[in-house]
Amino acid sequence: MAVAPPSLPEAEALATRFRALADPARLRLLGLIQAQPDGEACVCNLVEPLGLAQPTVTHHLQVLHRAGLLRREKRGIWVYYQVERAALQALRETLA
Amino acid sequence: MAVAPPSLPEAEALATRFRALADPARLRLLGLIQAQPDGEACVCNLVEPLGLAQPTVTHHLQVLHRAGLLRREKRGIWVYYQVERAALQALRETLA
Numbered sequence: 001m002a003v004a005p006p007s008l009p010e011a012e013a014l015a016t017r018f019r020a021l022a023d024p025a026r027l028r029l030l031g032l033i034q035a036q037p038d039g040e041a042c043v044c045n046l047v048e049p050l051g052l053a054q055p056t057v058t059h060h061l062q063v064l065h066r067a068g069l070l071r072r073e074k075r076g077i078w079v080y081y082q083v084e085r086a087a088l089q090a091l092r093e094t095l096a
Numbered sequence: 097m098a099v100a101p102p103s104l105p106e107a108e109a110l111a112t113r114f115r116a117l118a119d120p121a122r123l124r125l126l127g128l129i130q131a132q133p134d135g136e137a138c139v140c141n142l143v144e145p146l147g148l149a150q151p152t153v154t155h156h157l158q159v160l161h162r163a164g165l166l167r168r169e170k171r172g173i174w175v176y177y178q179v180e181r182a183a184l185q186a187l188r189e190t191l192a
Contacts, residue, residue: 005127005145011120019118024107027114027190031101049101088191094123095184095191 006094014094017087020067025052026060030069034083042078102190110190113183116163121148122156126165130179138174 006014021027032049033041043061047054061081064070069088070081102110117123128145129137139157143150157177160166165184166177 005124005131006120008120008124011123014123015118015120018114018123022111022115022118024102024104024111027107027110028101028104035101092188092191095188 014091017067017069017091020063020069021091023060023063025050025056026064029057029060029064030083033070033081040080040082042080044078110187113163113165113187116159116165117187119156119159121146121152122160125153125156125160126179129166129177136176136178138176140174 005011021030028050029046032046033039036045043054043057046057046061050057052060061070061072065072065081067087069084071084072079072081074080101107117126124146125142128142129135132141139150139153142153142157146153148156157166157168161168161177163183165180167180168175168177170176
């Protein structure tokens with residue numbers, strides 16, 4: 001937490017990102033994506049290690065993407081997700 | 097986020113803490129407490145800068161305390177709150 005408390009608009013933007021992290025499946029998703037050899041994953045890589053149904057995993061990926069914590073790229077029939085490291089870094093600085 | 101994704105119990109404990117942070121008033125409270133000259137505050141110090149009613153501020157302080165993000169100490173008729181820096185540091189490491 002910076003010495004100056006965040007303004008209300010800043011705090012609202014940060015709270016939206018923390019809300020996206022406030023779910024155990026989404027925290028595990030972020031870890032699983034970062035643990036992939038090239039730091040990216042499609043839903044096909046994530047369903048089995050997470051032990052959740054594909055629509056549920058897709059939903060969580062969308063929540064993380066909307067919150068700016070994942071970026072995505074469509075290649076062929078799959079969408080590949082990578083962690084937005086700068087967004088996580090900004091949250092880390094908030095907690096410093 | 098550590099290279100190994102968190103286990104489900106670890107992720108559940110972390111999610112509880114992120115849920116406590118997922119509110120703009122609570123983020124501002126943490127900043128306001130840390131911005132006090134001696135790093136501690138009672139609800140009497142927080143109502144005016146936050147612009148919320150005292151029962152609302154007390155509720156948010158309780159949520160942060162239950163999540164392990166604040167510690168508190170009763171002195172006379174007031175309860176004083178300090179930020180649990182080790183808990184914030186653990187969350188930072190999760191996002192590394």
